[in-house]
Amino acid sequence: xxxxxxxxxxxxxxxxxxxxxxxxxxxxxxxxxxxxxxxxxxxxxxxxxxxxxxxxxxxxxxxxxxxxxxxxxxxxxxxxxxxxxxxxxxxxxxxxxxxxxxxxxxxxxxxxxxxxxxxxxxxxxxxxxxxxxxxxxxxxxxxxxxxxxxxxxxxxxxxxxxxxxxxxxxxxxxxxxxxxxxxxxxxxxxxxxxxxxxxxxxxxxxxxxxxxxxxxxxxxxxxxxxxxxxxxxxxxxxxxxxxxxxxxxxxxxxxxxxxxxxxxxxxxxxxxxxxxxxxxxxxxxxxxxxxxxxxxxxxxxxxxxxxxxxxxxxxxxxxxxxxxxxxxxxxxxxxxxxxxxxxxxxxxxxxxxxxxxxxxxxxxxxxxxxxxxxxxxxxx
Amino acid sequence: xxxxxxxxxxxxxxxxxxxxxxxxxxxxxxxxxxxxxxxxxxxxxxxxxxxxxxxxxxxxxxxxxxxxxxxxxxxxxxxxxxxxxxxxxxxxxxxxxxxxxxxxxxxxxxxxxxxxxxxxxxxxxxxxxxxxxxxxxxxxxxxxxxxxxxxx
Numbered sequence: 001x002x003x004x005x006x007x008x009x010x011x012x013x014x015x016x017x018x019x020x021x022x023x024x025x026x027x028x029x030x031x032x033x034x035x036x037x038x039x040x041x042x043x044x045x046x047x048x049x050x051x052x053x054x055x056x057x058x059x060x061x062x063x064x065x066x067x068x069x070x071x072x073x074x075x076x077x078x079x080x081x082x083x084x085x086x087x088x089x090x091x092x093x094x095x096x097x098x099x100x101x102x103x104x105x106x107x108x109x110x111x112x113x114x115x116x117x118x119x120x121x122x123x124x125x126x127x128x129x130x131x132x133x134x135x136x137x138x139x140x141x142x143x144x145x146x147x148x149x150x151x152x153x154x155x156x157x158x159x160x161x162x163x164x165x166x167x168x169x170x171x172x173x174x175x176x177x178x179x180x181x182x183x184x185x186x187x188x189x190x191x192x193x194x195x196x197x198x199x200x201x202x203x204x205x206x207x208x209x210x211x212x213x214x215x216x217x218x219x220x221x222x223x224x225x226x227x228x229x230x231x232x233x234x235x236x237x238x239x240x241x242x243x244x245x246x247x248x249x250x251x252x253x254x255x256x257x258x259x260x261x262x263x264x265x266x267x268x269x270x271x272x273x274x275x276x277x278x279x280x281x282x283x284x285x286x287x288x289x290x291x292x293x294x295x296x297x298x299x300x301x302x303x304x305x306x307x308x309x310x311x312x313x314x315x316x317x318x319x320x321x322x323x324x325x326x327x328x329x330x331x332x333x334x335x336x337x338x339x340x341x342x343x344x345x346x347x348x349x350x351x352x353x354x355x356x357x358x359x360x361x362x363x364x365x366x367x368x369x370x371x372x373x374x375x376x377x378x379x380x
Numbered sequence: 381x382x383x384x385x386x387x388x389x390x391x392x393x394x395x396x397x398x399x400x401x402x403x404x405x406x407x408x409x410x411x412x413x414x415x416x417x418x419x420x421x422x423x424x425x426x427x428x429x430x431x432x433x434x435x436x437x438x439x440x441x442x443x444x445x446x447x448x449x450x451x452x453x454x455x456x457x458x459x460x461x462x463x464x465x466x467x468x469x470x471x472x473x474x475x476x477x478x479x480x481x482x483x484x485x486x487x488x489x490x491x492x493x494x495x496x497x498x499x500x501x502x503x504x505x506x507x508x509x510x511x512x513x514x515x516x517x518x519x520x521x522x523x524x525x526x527x528x529x530x531x532x
Binding site: 311313314342 | 402403404405431432433434435437439440448450454457480481482484485486489507508509510518519525
């Protein structure tokens, strides 16, 4: 087998025997895990021998719940998975149901969906950037990131009525039309963002202490990234082309101009740079669309009760963390027979043990931070 | 590669393969005892090059289980689905986590949620459920939670 070290099954607090190996627990309540993630780390001195995640502290059994919810209802639960990409989760589910119904959605709804997705991506990366810098000991960036993120949240609140769990995208289109202020406020945000973005690089990216802590840490080879099922910025930091928006385009992504961001290094700094550059690509998409929202309906006409034909439907979208897959097995009823969410965080977490082995414990937060884990997305 | 060519290539590797083309992607059914050996070939084959396992899950059909493997090639960008039928009384299949490492966590999830035993898995134990849940598999259709959140 491929394991480098033997598995230590028994929990052993303190130093064990003459080997000098000992285990420590990080979490489930720990500021650097950004949620209730529990890591059992086996150390020899300061060197990490093994990282073993213990999950389930926020497991709500969403897949089982969805089996008794209708195709209109189950979308609301998915906002609670990856709560920083709530729009994109809803989008994936709406797409899966539309695929089953073979439903065309109006162009206006498509553009609104893409706009919301990209705003979400920026907001999610903003929060990641602030939290990541905070993990490494810099507290100021957190406030800078939230300054911009707040204005996105305000825009969302006006249109969707919520700041976190949006439930805005429904099968057939979007829940309601955009707020009259939407375009104006997005343009204001773009202006603000462009004035402030250089601060990100001045504060963190170009900072020598920060760079020293990020470079050559947690190196992930392209082969391992694919084998571990890593997606999103985690894999693109290892130069693996995996952007679903480019490979299997959905909605209007094939008509938009944007680049897939790839970095060569495979270390924490490469993953960091991918996300920083990805925000700019999202801004580029928003700029292309904000003045070109077509007139028309925002929702296709659908029946009150949705029934999917017998069969299997799989959709993949690109969330801020990577590839989200929604796999619906339908028996022809109003509720799914089985539903599986292939969440990006679950696979990205599985690589942590691999990249952390052999490095120092102090570097662990620099690795975990750049995997951008959202625990409810992992546990589901 | 088109569906037809993929089909030909899979038949070359595995002559008894049964295909189902009703879905978006080509579905292939494989007997459980043949699966790990075939999986290894699927990844190594230069025409298929299925190096990315993007989804691994199980479906409880009440009479039997079906393991579903969604595979993709990062080189050719084709997607294929492989299905393995398992006996519900004694669900057992060989692990694929030495081929696609992401399977290690996914198989642990299926093990606790459905009770499928993955032979030769390096570390098969509960991942999400708390200790003491062995023997009760929440995603099986006959599992009833004493507190059902939906019917409350």
